[in-house]
Amino acid sequence: MGLISGSGSFTRYRVKGRPAENFMEGLADKIGRHAFRNLTEDSTRERSTGWVNVMDMFDNRFQALEFLKEPYIAVSLRVDERKIPATAIKQYCLEAEEKIKVAENLDFLPKRRRADIKEGVKLRLLKRAIPGSRAFDMVWNYSNGSVIFGSTNTKLCDEFQELFLKTFDLHLLAMCPYTLGSGFLEKKGDSPDLMDSLSPSNIWEGEHAAT
Numbered sequence: 001m002g003l004i005s006g007s008g009s010f011t012r013y014r015v016k017g018r019p020a021e022n023f024m025e026g027l028a029d030k031i032g033r034h035a036f037r038n039l040t041e042d043s044t045r046e047r048s049t050g051w052v053n054v055m056d057m058f059d060n061r062f063q064a065l066e067f068l069k070e071p072y073i074a075v076s077l078r079v080d081e082r083k084i085p086a087t088a089i090k091q092y093c094l095e096a097e098e099k100i101k102v103a104e105n106l107d108f109l110p111k112r113r114r115a116d117i118k119e120g121v122k123l124r125l126l127k128r129a130i131p132g133s134r135a136f137d138m139v140w141n142y143s144n145g146s147v148i149f150g151s152t153n154t155k156l157c158d159e160f161q162e163l164f165l166k167t168f169d170l171h172l173l174a175m176c177p178y179t180l181g182s183g184f185l186e187k188k189g190d191s192p193d194l195m196d197s198l199s200p201s202n203i204w205e206g207e208h209a210a211t
Contacts, residue, residue: 009152012175015145019170028062034167035060036078039131044123049159052078057135071143077160080131092121147172
């Protein structure tokens with residue numbers, strides 16, 4: 001709960017367009033359809049993502065409107081991931097290969113056979129691995145379209161934007177200094193094209209001239 005409980009890195013977005021007039025109808029169901037689902041013990045999936053309660057990453061029920069803090073919507077993106085050390089996979093593969101060579105009286109195994117063994121070992125270890133859990137807060141001011149997401153990781157931000165689109169049927173535009181400046185000009189009634197006439201300045205030359 002980085003955005004809620006303390007400082008942290010975040011990415012700013014702006015919603016493209018406006019929510020429909022009946023946006024609030026069935027909102028809990030929309031979020032619930034894309035809520036986080038646990039990786040079960042018999043699952044071979046390595047990763048699971050979805051929405052959870054911003055105040056409790058282990059709550060994915062959304063039975064009440066706890067996510068609604070008007071004019072904000074606050075939820076967290078939970079990511080569970082199973083990771084198996086490469087050394088562990090190598091060790092178990094070598095052991096499995098040796099057993100097969102002894103049982104079948106073979107001096108070596110073909111590449112295809114070793115690939116199949118590695119896949120089987122990986123799936124077996126995945127079922128035994130305990131997932132690591134992380135949560136990244138999202139705060140959306142639906143009245144002005146601004147969104148803050150508690151990560152700057154490119155891959156994770158792409159996943160967040162995709163899930164946001166699936167859940168709310170709205171696209172997100174990442175905010176950089178250029179887009180922030182353009183938005184500021186638009187609020188003042190000026191043309192965003194003024195940004196194109198700007199050129200970089202050398203801050204060191206300015207300090208040297210001042211002295």
